[in-house]
Amino acid sequence: MSALLKLLTATLFTCLSLAAHGEKLRIVTEPWAPYVYDDNGTMRGLDYETTVIVFQRLGVDVQWQFLPWKRCLAMLEQGHADGALDIFHSHERDALLLYPSEPLSEVEFVLFYANERPHPVQTLDELRGLTVGTSPGYLYGAEFSESNMFQREPAPSHEANFGKLLLGRIDLLVTDRRVGQHVIAALGLEGQVSQAPAVIRRQQQFLAVRRGAGMDLLVQRFAAELKRFKQEPAYAALSAKYGGIQSAAAPITLHEHTVEQQESSAR
Structure with missing residues (x-):
């Protein structure tokens, strides 16, 4: 069996497993407009809408929940959530979470x-x-x-x-x-x-998921589809809608310290 076929098969089994138990992929996040936020009862945002489109193409149903960030991390650690939207990469979380190779935003x-x-x-x-x-x-x-x-x-x-x-x-x-x-x-x-x-x-932001059966392959598929979507006019329009014009300024030269939010707002 080719590597691609194995990848597709494993990802399909993961999706079918969730469907068989009537479950959805449980994603938690904290409002962080304009990346993800509640607009009078409707979820919007660059990273939210991008993630919805990617998961739709992968055939994965998602259940979303807004929570304070500290609670989001606790739910991941306790196994009450499958993933988090707009999380910074931290090597301290590598034992718990899987990060796609493609970031959602910067x-x-x-x-x-x-x-x-x-x-x-x-x-x-x-x-x-x-x-x-x-x-x-x-x-x-x-x-x-x-x-x-x-x-x-x-x-x-x-x-x-x-x-x-x-x-x-x-x-x-x-x-x-x-x-x-x-x-x-x-x-x-x-x-x-x-x-x-x-x-x-x-600093890059990701959609990260808890380590588990088939999740590594799901992350690979997510990264591939996300990268593909970013090349499409639909993503360019979405990015422009949420302030996608990048500044021409180069960053101030700083030491390589990870920029994280901590305590109740740690991303």
């Missing part, structure tokens, strides 16, 4: 400033003496997080950070580029807030 941490008080910084040195709004539980790399040149001030939400920015209580804020653009549009802040050229860090 988080790009950038800085935003109020147009009335412009700070179009391009290097960390230009943050000297300033205050940057952050999100609790997020790590942006040791060089940024441990620098003594500027102050970091957390806020309970992205919306709160943008509010503080407009009030002049912080000089800039750091968040993912797409997330920032989504909040700006949602709050009607176009023309009031701009993105600085500096890119603090880039």
Whole structure:
């Protein structure tokens, strides 16, 4: 039997096994707009819609659940969930989870400033003496997080950070580029807030599943179909819909520290 036929057969058995028990693949995630979020009762987002399309092509039924991220990880560890959407790769989780070779998307941490008080910084040195709004539980790399040149001030939400920015209580804020653009549009802040050229860090996001019978082959099939879908016009349209224009800026040179969210928000 050829390797391809073995792969297809094993994946089919996995899908049939779920179907035979009336089960769906249980995927958990935390809202992270515009990658995945609840829009008045309807799930949307770049990574959510991409994953739905890929699983539909593979013939896999999925049950989705929104939970706080810490709860998502606990459900994976306890075997109450089969996978998690938009999780960063961590070698500490390799014993529990399988990651496709193809990522769903790439988080790009950038800085935003109020147009009335412009700070179009391009290097960390230009943050000297300033205050940057952050999100609790997020790590942006040791060089940024441990620098003594500027102050970091957390806020309970992205919306709160943008509010503080407009009030002049912080000089800039750091968040993912797409997330920032989504909040700006949602709050009607176009023309009031701009993105600085500096890119603090880039980090890939994945759909990861618990290790189990047939799951390694399902992950391979998912990666292959995801890579195929990304070459299609439908994916380009989806990416553009959720802010797919990539910035031309190169990231600030930082040490290779994994950017993870931790504690209650650890991705």
